Amino acid sequence: MIVRSVRVGHFRNLVSQTIQLSSGINLFVGGNGQGKTNFLEAIYFQSTLRSFRSARLRDLIQHGSENAEVESGVDSEGVPIRLRVFIDGQVRRLWLGGKAVRSAGEYLGLLRAVAFTPDDLAMVKGAPSLRRRFLDRAAFLFQASHLDDVRDFQTALRARNRLLQDASGRSSDVELESFTETLAACGARVSTNRSRLLQRLESSVASILNRISEGRLEARIRFEPGWRMGEGTDLEGETRSLACQMESKLRRDRKRGSTSIGPQLDDFEVLLSGDSVRRLASQGQQRAVAVALMLSVVEEIVSSGGESPVILLDDVSSELELRRRERLFELVSEFGSQVLVTSTELDLLGALADDASARFQIESGRILPIGG
Numbered sequence: 463m464i465v466r467s468v469r470v471g472h473f474r475n476l477v478s479q480t481i482q483l484s485s486g487i488n489l490f491v492g493g494n495g496q497g498k499t500n501f502l503e504a505i506y507f508q509s510t511l512r513s514f515r516s517a518r519l520r521d522l523i524q525h526g527s528e529n530a531e532v533e534s535g536v537d538s539e540g541v542p543i544r545l546r547v548f549i550d551g552q553v554r555r556l557w558l559g560g561k562a563v564r565s566a567g568e569y570l571g572l573l574r575a576v577a578f579t580p581d582d583l584a585m586v587k588g589a590p591s592l593r594r595r596f597l598d599r600a601a602f603l604f605q606a607s608h609l610d611d612v613r614d615f616q617t618a619l620r621a622r623n624r625l626l627q628d629a630s631g632r633s634s635d636v637e638l639e640s641f642t643e644t645l646a647a648c649g650a651r652v653s654t655n656r657s658r659l660l661q662r663l664e665s666s667v668a669s670i671l672n673r674i675s676e677g678r679l680e681a682r683i684r685f686e687p688g689w690r691m692g693e694g695t696d697l698e699g700e701t702r703s704l705a706c707q708m709e710s711k712l713r714r715d716r717k718r719g720s721t722s723i724g725p726q727l728d729d730f731e732v733l734l735s736g737d738s739v740r741r742l743a744s745q746g747q748q749r750a751v752a753v754a755l756m757l758s759v760v761e762e763i764v765s766s767g768g769e770s771p772v773i774l775l776d777d778v779s780s781e782l783e784l785r786r787r788e789r790l791f792e793l794v795s796e797f798g799s800q801v802l803v804t805s806t807e808l809d810l811l812g813a814l815a816d817d818a819s820a821r822f823q824i825e826s827g828r829i830l831p832i833g834g
């Protein structure tokens with residue numbers, strides 16, 4: 463998957479312009495606050511219709527503008543397509559090849575990108591929400607409908623929690639039951655997708671980790687669902703089971719005013735030779751595990767015959783020690799994927815800078831090729 467060109471209009475601090483990208487490694491260098499993350503965010507948004515750092519669409523619109531847009535020329539399995547998103551206040555409109563598209567379902571999945579930021583490096587030790595975010599973004603790459611399930615689940619969860627908080631106790635059981643049903647159906651899908659994803663990634667994570675760390679480590683991943691999941695049960699069975707579990711907690715949930723079990727509490731743990739990475743490993747090892755998780759997603763897509771997603775690496779070089787950074791870049795180069803990498807200093811990128819086929823300078827939102 464290759465993004466040939468990107469046109470941004472009134473997106474964050476970026477000067478409205480069109481950038482031609484190389485199919486190999488693209489470097490973006492610039493000081494803090496110049497717009498490096500914003501540019502990667504524009505491409506990530508083009509891919510997923512979501513930002514990797516803000517829940518609100520209007521944050522993406524340039525201050526003082528009414529709307530923003532991103533348009534990309536993409537080669538997907540060798541077929542050129544044009545994707546365009548226009549953000550008008552709260553609403554977004556989509557076009558494919560110049561034709562307006564009604565549903566996001568037709569659009570999502572055409573441009574696939576993985577983003578990796580310093581926040582993600584903290585994923586192993588950080589709050590469980592970071593790990594769920596990783597799972598959901600990764601699951602989306604294998605199944606575009608996953609993010610819809612997550613969104614529907616969250617909407618139903620908020621609605622159910624509002625009813626539970628209704629102190630007057632007037633919220634009818636019938637109403638509550640209907641939300642529980644929706645919640646159980648979406649929730650069982652969400653947790654099942656997450657669980658299957660981790661099973662898929664486990665062996666890649668282990669082999670990548672052995673390449674970026676010194677010494678041999680036996681890596682395992684343990685999914686820790688926020689409810690009692692069956693093993694190998696069908697989705698219908700899981701749905702019924704989740705609904706039952708929620709109902710059995712109803713009295714307690716009413717008391718606390720929120721839903722106490724479900725995918726909103728899903729988590730996972732990486733074990734190195736049986737020990738929890740979260741609890742025992744050094745910060746360097748934890749970051750290596752985060753890198754391995756991210757790369758395993760790309761490897762799994764590529765090895766199952768899929769087209770490599772575009773890899774967006776935002777400013778991670780400054781947070782990784784030299785040797786791990788070099789191994790990361792080595793692996794990324796091996797995938798043969800299109801890579802967009804940002805850094806405050808060219809020096810931090812080591813060999814990756816030598817392999818780069820395009821370099822850009824970003825200053826005050828203006829992106830300019832360096833050296834022709």
Ligand SMILES: Nc1ncnc2c1ncn2[C@@H]1O[C@H](COP(=O)(O)OP(=O)(O)O)[C@@H](O)[C@H]1O
Nearest residue numbers: 474475494495496497498499500521523524525
């Ligand atoms: N909606 C917006 N409109 C205009 N400027 C914005 C908007 N959102 C963020 N910015 C500006 O973008 C800059 C940060 O850009 P960023 O891409 O995060 O920089 P960096 O190069 O450090 O990654 C800040 O100066 C911030 O004020």
Ligand SMILES: [Mg+2]
Nearest residue numbers: 498499500777
């Ligand atoms: Mg940044």
